[in-house]
Amino acid sequence: MDTLIFGGMLATWLVLHQQRGRTLLLICWWILLAAVILLLSHHITSSLGLGLSY
Numbered sequence: 001m002d003t004l005i006f007g008g009m010l011a012t013w014l015v016l017h018q019q020r021g022r023t024l025l026l027i028c029w030w031i032l033l034a035a036v037i038l039l040l041s042h043h044i045t046s047s048l049g050l051g052l053s054y
Contacts, residue, residue: 009032
């Protein structure tokens with residue numbers, strides 16, 4: 001999942017660097033934001049399972 005986010009960041013940077021349309025930039029940005037939110041929610045709700053007991 002992290003690789004997809006870095007790929008989305010690269011795609012967004014390329015759209016920005018090549019000065020393409022604003023609509024395409026916003027679409028890339030929203031897709032990237034959704035991927036980050038999904039990854040964050042997965043990491044927050046998953047248990048670490050380290051087996052530590054204090």
